[in-house]
Structure formats: C-alpha cells, structure tokens
Amino acid sequence: MADAYAILTEKLGHAGSERLTRVLKRLMDEEEAEMVASLPCPVDELARKLSKEEEDVKKKLDGLFGKGVVFMTSRGYQFARNIMQLHDATGADVRLDEVWGRELLDLWEDFCQEEWYQAWAKGIETLNVPVWRTIPARKAISEGTKLLPAEDVKAILDKATRFAVTSCPCRRVAARCDLPREVCLQLNRAAEYVIARGSGRELTREEAMELLDFASEAGLIHMAPNSSEVVSAICNCCTDCCIFYYPLMKYGGLEKGVAKSRFQAEVDAATCDGCQTCVERCPFEAIEMTKVPGEKKLKAAVEPDKCFGCGVCAVECEAEAIKLVETRPPEHIPA
Numbered sequence: 016m017a018d019a020y021a022i023l024t025e026k027l028g029h030a031g032s033e034r035l036t037r038v039l040k041r042l043m044d045e046e047e048a049e050m051v052a053s054l055p056c057p058v059d060e061l062a063r064k065l066s067k068e069e070e071d072v073k074k075k076l077d078g079l080f081g082k083g084v085v086f087m088t089s090r091g092y093q094f095a096r097n098i099m100q101l102h103d104a105t106g107a108d109v110r111l112d113e114v115w116g117r118e119l120l121d122l123w124e125d126f127c128q129e130e131w132y133q134a135w136a137k138g139i140e141t142l143n144v145p146v147w148r149t150i151p152a153r154k155a156i157s158e159g160t161k162l163l164p165a166e167d168v169k170a171i172l173d174k175a176t177r178f179a180v181t182s183c184p185c186r187r188v189a190a191r192c193d194l195p196r197e198v199c200l201q202l203n204r205a206a207e208y209v210i211a212r213g214s215g216r217e218l219t220r221e222e223a224m225e226l227l228d229f230a231s232e233a234g235l236i237h238m239a240p241n242s243s244e245v246v247s248a249i250c251n252c253c254t255d256c257c258i259f260y261y262p263l264m265k266y267g268g269l270e271k272g273v274a275k276s277r278f279q280a281e282v283d284a285a286t287c288d289g290c291q292t293c294v295e296r297c298p299f300e301a302i303e304m305t306k307v308p309g310e311k312k313l314k315a316a317v318e319p320d321k322c323f324g325c326g327v328c329a330v331e332c333e334a335e336a337i338k339l340v341e342t343r344p345p346e347h348i349p350a
C-alpha cells in the first residue's frame with residue numbers, strides 16, 4: 016500500500032501536511048495506519064486483504080475506537096469523517112494524557128496554529144449558512160419571552176433521551192484560558208458514543224441542566240448546531256480556545272461560521288449601578304461604560320453590532336439591569 020499516513024492526510028483534506036502526519040503518527044503506528052486507510056471494510060475482509068489474523072485486526076480497531084481515531088457506523092468501523100471530528104474525539108480524551116502527557120495536544124496545537132485555523136477561516140467564507148449558532152443562557156432572557164425549541168436549552172434537554180459530558184478538546188489543546196473544561200454536553204447518539212468509548216461521563220437530565228447553568232455562570236457561551244432541531248450537542252465555548260470563535264475572530268469570517276442568537280443584550284440604565292461586571296464578562300467586547308445625562312455614575316451600554324446574544328453578561332448582573340431581548344425573527348434559525 017502507498018504511504019498510509021499520506022492517504023489519511025488526504026482523506027482529512029490536508030494532503031501532505033507534515034504537521035498533521037505527526038499527529039497521526041502519535042495516534043497510530045504504521046500497521047494501524049494501514050488498517051485505517053483501508054476503511055470502511057468489514058473486519059474479515061480487511062484481515063484477508065492485509066494477510067492478518069481477524070482477531071488481531073478486530074483488537075487493533077477496537078483500540079483505535081477507544082482513542083477516537085475510528086468510529087462505529089452501519090458499515091462497520093470508519094475513519095474520522097473530517098479533521099474536526101478527529102481533533103474533537105482524540106483531544107477530548109483525558110485518559111490519553113496518562114500515556115502521552117501534553118504531547119498529542121501540543122502536536123494538535125502546532126497543526127492548528129500553523130495550518131488549520133487559517134485554512135478553516137478561508138473555507139468558512141464559502142458557506143451560505145453558519146454551521147453553529149449561539150444559544151442564549153436561560154437566566155439571561157427577559158421575563159415573558161417565548162423561546163423557540165431550538166434556542167431553549169430546557170426544551171432541548173426535555174426532548175433528549177441521553178446525556179453525557181466530555182472535556183472540551185478546544186480548551187485542552189489550546190490551553191489559552193483557565194475556564195472550566197469538563198463542560199461539553201453530548202446528547203442522544205453523541206452521548207451514547209462517548210459513554211461506549213469511555214471518554215464521557217453519563218449525566219441525568221437535571222445534571223445536564225445544572226452543567227449548562229454552571230457553564231454560563233463561569234462565562235462560557237452556549238453553542239449548538241445551527242438547525243431547528245438540536246440533537247447532538249450543546250457546546251460551552253470561550254473565545255480564546257474554541258475552534259470556531261478563536262480562528263474566525265483572528266482571521267475573519269466569524270458570522271459566516273457562527274450565527275448570533277435571535278437576542279441582543281439591552282441595559283436598563285436606571286437600574287444599572289455601574290459595577291462593570293458585564294464589561295469584564297462579555298467575550299465579544301460588546302459593552303462599554305458611557306455617560307448618561309443626569310447620572311453621576313457611568314452606565315453600561317451594548318454595541319448592537321458586536322453583541323452575539325449569548326447572555327454571559329446578564330447571568331451575573333446582580334442589579335438585573337441587563338437582559339436579552341428578542342431582535343431577530345424565527346426565520347433566523349434555518350429549518
């Protein structure tokens with residue numbers, strides 16, 4: 016077979032990348048890479064093709080499943096369908112730290128910083144609809160607001176049947192902030208996958224809700240796939256490490272990749288006591304303190320264009336002076 020690592024870098028859309036090859040070599044030896052490059056293929060057929068014992072092939076593939084390199088599909092084991100899936104699955108697994116320390120994570124970071132982030136931001140420019148969407152923190156919503164099912168974390172959790180939490184691969188790899196890491200909420204089949212692999216911890220629905228509240232209080236932004244039905248995950252992201260926010264804020268294209276929520280923060284200047292907590296918490300630098308006629312203290316004011324409608328500012332406003340209000344129509348969320 017031609018160089019198996021070369022085949023795999025090509026499958027991941029980064030043909031010939033030496034940095035990605037180093038990641039792949041850390042994840043699998045040559046024999047394993049050859050097996051993975053031949054997938055999808057039934058185990059017995061693969062064993063015949065590579066002149067190996069079926070049991071040995073099965074054992075190796077099970078090991079690669081445990082590491083997050085291959086995935087179980089209706090056609091048997093299959094290699095990661097794209098670079099993001101491989102990054103997330105292998106980067107989330109804290110058990111691999113016992114084997115490699117930070118080595119694997121540092122190899123990923125080197126590839127991300129030197130090659131992937133820029134290419135990813137360029138690729139995003141061609142999208143017609145953003146792939147992810149900011150989900151408002153439930154404690155930030157103005158009273159009486161009617162949420163749509165795809166933006167209401169409670170409705171999303173009420174509909175889901177299984178829940179699990181994994182460590183955030185973005186913050187583990189990038190390590191540019193000290194915000195909580197064990198906050199990636201997986202739902203339904205995604206939860207089943209991480210539980211089966213042993214890389215995720217099963218949660219009850221109530222624990223999942225507590226996790227989301229904890230994340231927004233810690234300053235993390237809820238984010239989910241941009242469709243009218245959220246079935247796979249609710250991420251809790253920061254703008255320092257997230258594979259969406261960080262490169263798209265650095266290289267451009269943020270709103271092409273991540274949609275704002277349908278909401279925007281609004282301040283009641285009469286109630287605002289000028290504490291500036293919201294200014295420090297806003298991940299998008301969308302709030303500034305301004306002079307209001309007749310007031311001695313400066314008051315918070317939101318720059319609408321910069322606000323992503325995450326609600327991170329409002330959940331910790333003790334005066335309850337800042338809240339999310341609906342500014343975009345239901346059609347903002349694609350079917």
Ligand code: SF4
Nearest residue numbers: 183185250251252257
């Ligand atoms: S998308 Fe967000 S929560 Fe998900 S892995 Fe990246 S930073 Fe973590």
Ligand code: SF4
Nearest residue numbers: 287288290291293332
């Ligand atoms: S956190 Fe609340 S009270 Fe403090 S400045 Fe912001 S809006 Fe005003």
Ligand code: SF4
Nearest residue numbers: 297322323325326328
């Ligand atoms: S002002 Fe900042 S923290 Fe508040 S909702 Fe907008 S983007 Fe989020």
